[in-house]
Amino acid sequence: MRRLFASLLCAVALQAGCSEALTWRAVNHMIAADYPDVTALTTDSLAAQLADSTSPTPVLLDARSPDEYAVSHLRGARRVSPSADAYPALDTLASDAPIVVYCSVGYRSAGVVQALQTQGFSRVYNLKGSIFRWANEGRPVYRNGEPVSAVHPYDASWGQLLTDSLRASPSSESL
Incomplete structure (x- = not known):
């Protein structure tokens, strides 16, 4: 579930045009979730x-x-x-x-x-x-x-x- 949430958060941040800092946080969260x-x-x-x-x-x-x-x-x-x-x-x-x-x-x-x-x-x-x-x-x-x-x-x-x-x-x- 954590992996799915991290992936979705990253995809939403990229597609929604979120700030660069927020998008990088989402990317880092996704990587940490999949590769702890x-x-x-x-x-x-x-x-x-x-x-x-x-x-x-x-x-x-x-x-x-x-x-x-x-x-x-x-x-x-x-x-x-x-x-x-x-x-x-x-x-x-x-x-x-x-x-x-x-x-x-x-x-x-x-x-x-x-x-x-x-x-x-x-x-x-x-x-x-x-x-x-x-x-x-x-x-x-x-x-x-x-x-x-x-x-x-x-x-x-x-x-x-x-x-x-x-x-x-x-x-x-x-x-």
């Missing part, structure tokens, strides 16, 4: 970790579709399928290696975090607000190693959480 054991990491914390040359750089995993990833992603991120059962690209990582997973808003990536926790990874985090929040805060995203000012909006509803100027146009979605 997943630990979130803020964009500020990730930015600090990436800037700190004295600590290990976390492995960044992008849990979006190939088309979304092609428009832009965080520097150095590896794309993974959010529906995968296993992640062989991570087989050589120590179970305590820091891993941060993101998607558009944090829902798909929470599922990947949960799967990785089940596989024994102990320092795996879901990026709160994911790439939408990261980009909305003016942090860099990349395509082919170059900074860009576009993010795939996922769809018309979820794309409302992305700053208008960052929303990739249909022509850039097929890059």
Whole structure:
């Protein structure tokens, strides 16, 4: 029942044109309801970790579709399928290696975090607000190693959480 309520709250907030803050609260509530054991990491914390040359750089995993990833992603991120059962690209990582997973808003990536926790990874985090929040805060995203000012909006509803100027146009979605 809690999951259904959280999903409905999020859908209503998006469709009703509620404030961005209220809609993000609904999104965060939905993620927490469906993935209560997943630990979130803020964009500020990730930015600090990436800037700190004295600590290990976390492995960044992008849990979006190939088309979304092609428009832009965080520097150095590896794309993974959010529906995968296993992640062989991570087989050589120590179970305590820091891993941060993101998607558009944090829902798909929470599922990947949960799967990785089940596989024994102990320092795996879901990026709160994911790439939408990261980009909305003016942090860099990349395509082919170059900074860009576009993010795939996922769809018309979820794309409302992305700053208008960052929303990739249909022509850039097929890059």
